[in-house]
Amino acid sequence: MADRTAADGAGVIFDVDGTLLDTNYLHVLAWSAAFGDNGFRIETADIHRAIGLPSDSLVERLVQEQRPDLMEAHSDHFDRLRERYGVHAVTGAGDLLRRCAASGWTVVLSTSADKDDLDWMLPLIGADDVIAGTTTSGDVPHGKPHPDAMVTAMDAHGLAAERTLAVGDSVWDMRSARRAGIDCVGLTAGGISGPELQDAGAAEVHDDPAALLGRFRLSLLGVRAPQTQR
Amino acid sequence: MADRTAADGAGVIFDVDGTLLDTNYLHVLAWSAAFGDNGFRIETADIHRAIGLPSDSLVERLVQEQRPDLMEAHSDHFDRLRERYGVHAVTGAGDLLRRCAASGWTVVLSTSADKDDLDWMLPLIGADDVIAGTTTSGDVPHGKPHPDAMVTAMDAHGLAAERTLAVGDSVWDMRSARRAGIDCVGLTAGGISGPELQDAGAAEVHDDPAALLGRFRLSLLGVRAPQTQR
Structure with a gap:
C-alpha cells in the first residue's frame, strides 16, 4: 500500500x-434495442460515440427528447445482455x-x-x-x-x-x-x-x-x- | 437507370x-461470445478493429490459431443475435x-x-x-x-x-x-x-x-x- x-x-x-x-459494446447493443423497441432507429456507431455520457444526456443527444422510459428500457436490455454474455x-x-x-x-x-x-x-x-x-x-x-x-x-x-x-x-x-x-x-x-x-x-x-x-x-x-x- | x-x-x-x-456491433458481440465460449478472452475493441477481415483471418489475428470451430460458433451467435435484435x-x-x-x-x-x-x-x-x-x-x-x-x-x-x-x-x-x-x-x-x-x-x-x-x-x-x- x-x-x-x-x-x-x-x-x-x-x-x-x-x-x-x-462493457461499451454491450451498452451500444442495449441502447440500440431500447431505441428500436420504441420506434427510433439510431445507427450503432452514433450510439457508441455517445457512450460515457449520463443516460439522460445520451438519450437527449440521440433522439432530441427527454425520455426516461428509454433509460429504463436500456437498463433492462443491458441487464439481460450482461447475464447472457457476461462482462x-x-x-x-x-x-x-x-x-x-x-x-x-x-x-x-x-x-x-x-x-x-x-x-x-x-x-x-x-x-x-x-x-x-x-x-x-x-x-x-x-x-x-x-x-x-x-x-x-x-x-x-x-x-x-x-x-x-x-x-x-x-x-x-x-x-x-x-x-x-x-x-x-x-x-x-x-x-x-x-x-x-x-x-x-x-x-x-x-x-x-x-x-x-x-x-x-x-x-x-x-x-x-x-x-x-x- | x-x-x-x-x-x-x-x-x-x-x-x-x-x-x-x-451489423458491425452485432458481429463484435457474436465473436466475443464465440471466443468466450471457447476460453479466449479478447477485448471487444480489438475484435471491432478486426471486423472486415474474412472470418479465418480474423480468428488467426486474434487467437493466433486456425480454428474453424470458432468461425462456426460466431455464425451461430450472429444468427441468434440477428434474430433477437434485428439488422x-x-x-x-x-x-x-x-x-x-x-x-x-x-x-x-x-x-x-x-x-x-x-x-x-x-x-x-x-x-x-x-x-x-x-x-x-x-x-x-x-x-x-x-x-x-x-x-x-x-x-x-x-x-x-x-x-x-x-x-x-x-x-x-x-x-x-x-x-x-x-x-x-x-x-x-x-x-x-x-x-x-x-x-x-x-x-x-x-x-x-x-x-x-x-x-x-x-x-x-x-x-x-x-x-x-x-
Whole structure:
C-alpha cells in the first residue's frame, strides 16, 4: 500500500465503463434495442460515440427528447445482455489501480453509472483494497462532459487539480477532465480511437490498462507519481 | 437507370457489413461470445478493429490459431443475435446505390461474408435493381486486405482500376482497394474513425451513405461519375 495519503492532494480519477470494464459494446447493443423497441432507429456507431455520457444526456443527444422510459428500457436490455454474455474487466484493470496506489496516488472511480451498479462492477475490477472512493451519477449535479464529475470526486477526496490525473476511454471523460483543469490519459479499450481522444484533450493514449501498466514509468501516471517505486 | 453500361469500365465496389448494413456491433458481440465460449478472452475493441477481415483471418489475428470451430460458433451467435435484435440498412444505403447507378457507375458489392448471407442482406439494402453483381468470400482466393477482393470484382464486371472506386468502413477495405490501385471512400458508419480510415488510405471520409449522398456532387463518386446528372 501507499505510504502517503490523500493529504498530498495527489489522485487519479478513473472512469469505469470501457476503461476498467469491457462493457461499451454491450451498452451500444442495449441502447440500440431500447431505441428500436420504441420506434427510433439510431445507427450503432452514433450510439457508441455517445457512450460515457449520463443516460439522460445520451438519450437527449440521440433522439432530441427527454425520455426516461428509454433509460429504463436500456437498463433492462443491458441487464439481460450482461447475464447472457457476461462482462469482464479490461486486461490489467485491477493491477493498474494497485500500481497507482503503490505509487502514492489516491485512486478514485468516477462513473456515469448508477450507485447500484457498483455492486457488480467492483468485484469484477477486484481492487477494492486500493480504491479510496467512488462517485456515481447521483453524486454529481451535471454529468460528463461537465467538470462536476471531476470536481465532485476531487472535493470528496481532498485532491488538487494540479496534482490530479484522469483516465478514461471516451471524449466525454477527456472534456470533463480538461474543463476541471485536470490532465487526462486516454485508453482505446472502449473502442474510441487515439486521434479522437487526443482531439478531445488526451495528453497521452494507451491501448488498455495492461498497456499503460507496461509503460507506467514513462506515462504521466509514473512521471508525476507522488512516490517513486524501485 | 444508367444510360451507360459496364463497357465504360467505370464502377464502384461497395463493402456491405458496416458500410451498407449496420451489423458491425452485432458481429463484435457474436465473436466475443464465440471466443468466450471457447476460453479466449479478447477485448471487444480489438475484435471491432478486426471486423472486415474474412472470418479465418480474423480468428488467426486474434487467437493466433486456425480454428474453424470458432468461425462456426460466431455464425451461430450472429444468427441468434440477428434474430433477437434485428439488422437494418445504414441510413441512405439503397438510395446511395441508386444514385451511383443513375450517375453511370456499375455498382458491385464485395463482402467477406458467405454467399448464403446475401439472402438476408440484399432485401435489407433494397436496391437489387441497380446492383450489377456481388463478390463473396468463396469467389476470392485471398480476402481483404489482399487486393484479390477488388480485382475479382473488377474482372467479373469489366472494370478498370483507374475508373473504379471503392466504398467501405474498415481499414481492410481501404488497404485492399489501395493495393488494387483503386481510390477509396471511407464511411464511419461501422464505428471506425475518420483518422483511422485516412491512415489506411481513404481519399475522403463521410459519416454514412446518407451523408455521402448529401455531398454526392463534391465527392469522388460525383466528381468522377461517368455521366453528370442535372
